[in-house]
Amino acid sequence: MAEWNNARRWRIASVVVFVGFLVVVVIVGYLTPPRTSDSIRTDRLGPVSGESAEDYAARAAAALSEAPEEPTWALLTFDPPARLAEVIDVTGDTRISRVVVDGSAGARPDDDKYRILPDMPIDLPAPVPGVNNSYDALETAVSSALSRLRTFRGAFEDGTPPDCSCVVGVVVRADGETLRRISEHKGVYTAEPLPDDAVWGRFAVRAR
Structure with a gap:
């Protein structure tokens, strides 16, 4: 019991x-x-799937004309791909947070199978005053991207240096006036800003 x-x-x-x-x-x-649509980010930088380069350039130009006065995230693209010094010359003191390297960088002309690789994005840490500068940080990031591409290619690699003409885009943070000034540089194909409330890490990036 x-x-x-x-x-x-x-x-x-x-x-x-x-x-x-x-x-x-x-x-x-x-x-x-439950989260509303306002808290779910659908922002993106770069062309959408199926969008032609010309259509994207027009859309980016329209967004640039309405770029906010406050600093915002923006994608700069280069055509043809730029060298490190050219990127720094264009951006000046503007903070670069991501670089996108041409996926064909380092491929030999006879390696068609290995030439077509996705572009390689690499985030940049902020330069440390007295230790490195913007060029150093960008060089390190490009070297890292090339190293990853080299890993995919294995022996099919020509030892491309980081100062190659292989930067197809960078993500920067700047105000509208600065972005419009940057867009006037030769070699800058597009400058596309996001709304000023965009949050880092919560938007997609595709340089081309």
């Missing part, structure tokens, strides 16, 4: 705990409403 009572009390306690758990779940769900 005692064992039956103990088992009964155990079942009752289990039911109480389970019901309590369900109550907590319901309360938490009520107090934490």
